[in-house]
Every structure is written in C-alpha cells, then in structure tokens.
Amino acid sequence: MRYYEQDNSIVIENIGDFEPKHIFECGQCFRWIKEEDDSYTGVFRDKILNVKKENDLVYFNNTNLKDFEEIWYDYFDLGTDYSKIKRILSDMDEYLKKSIEFGYGIRILKQDSWEMLISFIISSNNRIPMIQKAINNLSREYGKYIGSYNGEDYYSFPTPEELNKASIEDIRNCKTGFRDKYIKTTTERVINDNDDVSNYRNLSTEECLKELLKFNGVGAKVGDCIALFGMQKMDTFPVDVWVKRVMQEFYIKEDLSLPKIRKFAIDKFGDLSGYAQQYLFYYARELGIGR
DNA sequence: ATGCAGGCGCGCA
DNA sequence: TGCGCGCCTGCA
Numbered sequence: 580m581r582y583y584e585q586d587n588s589i590v591i592e593n594i595g596d597f598e599p600k601h602i603f604e605c606g607q608c609f610r611w612i613k614e615e616d617d618s619y620t621g622v623f624r625d626k627i628l629n630v631k632k633e634n635d636l637v638y639f640n641n642t643n644l645k646d647f648e649e650i651w652y653d654y655f656d657l658g659t660d661y662s663k664i665k666r667i668l669s670d671m672d673e674y675l676k677k678s679i680e681f682g683y684g685i686r687i688l689k690q691d692s693w694e695m696l697i698s699f700i701i702s703s704n705n706r707i708p709m710i711q712k713a714i715n716n717l718s719r720e721y722g723k724y725i726g727s728y729n730g731e732d733y734y735s736f737p738t739p740e741e742l743n744k745a746s747i748e749d750i751r752n753c754k755t756g757f758r759d760k761y762i763k764t765t766t767e768r769v770i771n772d773n774d775d776v777s778n779y780r781n782l783s784t785e786e787c788l789k790e791l792l793k794f795n796g797v798g799a800k801v802g803d804c805i806a807l808f809g810m811q812k813m814d815t816f817p818v819d820v821w822v823k824r825v826m827q828e829f830y831i832k833e834d835l836s837l838p839k840i841r842k843f844a845i846d847k848f849g850d851l852s853g854y855a856q857q858y859l860f861y862y863a864r865e866l867g868i869g870r
Numbered sequence: 871a872t873g874c875a876g877g878c879g880c881g882c883a
Numbered sequence: 884t885g886c887g888c889g890c891c892t893g894c895a
Binding site for chain 2: 700703757796820837
Binding site for chain 3: 705756757758
C-alpha cells in the first residue's frame, strides 16, 4: 500500500481487500450514504469523509494526511492483513470460500462504541433504511452540525450528554418506535454511572457481552453486534435471521435455536468468527439466501 | 387495504 | 431454561 495527499484527498495505491460497496453494505454501519457516482460519504469523529474507488485506486476525499494517519487508517482497519484472514477462512470449507469470493472487499470498521450501542438498539426488529433514518434524525436533532458535503448537511452522533436532553417522546419523534424507552434508559444509565462504554474494549469478550446485556434493549444478537463493531471483539458471531438462514443452508440442516447456531459458529471459526459472520451475512442478504 | 419483516422484554410453564 | 406474544414503522 502506498498513499499520498493530493488537493483535499488521499490517493491510495495497492490497497488490497477494499471494496466500498462491500464495506458499507455488509450490515455493520448505518451512516455511510451512497452518492450518485457510487462513492460513499459518512461521518466519524466530527469529520466528513467521501470514499471512492476508481480503477485500482481508492480516494479518501475531503481529508488530509494528518487525519488519514490519525483517524481513517485505524477506522478502516488498514493495518490488518485481510488476505491472510480470507485465506484461512477460505481453506475451512467451500461455502465460506464462495462467500469470501463474493464479498472479497469487506473490512470490519472500528466504529465508536457509544454510537454502536444506540445504533444497534435501534436495529432490533427493524430494517436498515429505517435504522438509518432514525440515527440521522437523532444526529440532526441532538448532535452537532459538522458541515456539508456535496449539498448534504452532516451532524455528529450525539454524545450521551447531548442525547440525554431528549425526552422519550422526543426520541420517539425521531422514528425509533418502541425502542424509545430503551434508548432513554440506556442513556440515563450511562450518564448516571459516568460510564465510558469504550472502556468495554478492555474487557474479555465474555465480560464485555455480560456488561452489554445489562442495558435495556440489548439482547444476544444486539450485544454481539455492539461487541463486534464497536468494541472489536472479533471472536463473536451475531446471529440474525439472515445469518440463521445462511447457516442452515450451508452447515446445519436441523432447525437449531439461535444460541446453538452461534455456538456452532464460534466453535468452528474461533477468533475469526466476526469476519466469517460478515462474509456470510453479506452473501446471504445480497443473494436472498433462504428467503 | 392488510400483511409482513425484524429482535427484545416479559410472562408463563 | 425455553417458549410465545406484543411492540412500531414503512412498504408491497
């Protein structure tokens, strides 16, 4: 990989295993929107970034060398060798190999812990476009205005203090539905306990999940997602309907319960479970497996 | 119009 | 410990 600054952009050459569509549409994030030119624009830490792949070059637009090295390199997990991960998983079985060939450019983003906590509470029993809308509403109403890009205004995700200004009704008005009370009690608890949930990264995966499940609105699947996407616990395996379908299609014939499918996967994929889940989820959802 | 998708909390066994 | 129900919204 080689990169350099040009105008207001970083140009990256030889960036292996990087495909914007795969990264932003594999179910891990909700705030990256597709532009007309097939690039994606999103927000992280009060910065707006546009990502575009053209031929073999990747462009990080609206940024500079300093932010690339201090923020985006880590956010996009560019220090991790995905070729190696893909090789190990591909060698496990033909199904995983097929899924990886399909979603070859997936990378698991290192997202903000607090934002993932609230975002995945919103995700429960909900569809992706609606989750995106609710998160955007909360950010616009309670986050800070950051700036505009390509004619769109962007807002930071509200901090616990900012979100705590919203009543249950205010939260409901942001189209969160019946999850309004979960968001309210979770925010209040974080404020009252002066809890920085990013510290959960330092816990073991088991302890991390145990703590997350104490929040109202966080069950097994949502907890796994927060641990994986917000706390980089790669040895976990969120099982939603899509993952259940693809697992039954590929590995398990009987109609096992979700916890049993989860255990089966973690026993099989080990420390690479989270990566395997992403390749399988993307494959299942894009192809409508088992619907 | 009505039926459906989606995961958690709760009540019940 | 494991099940079945109700929750809310947007779309077909």
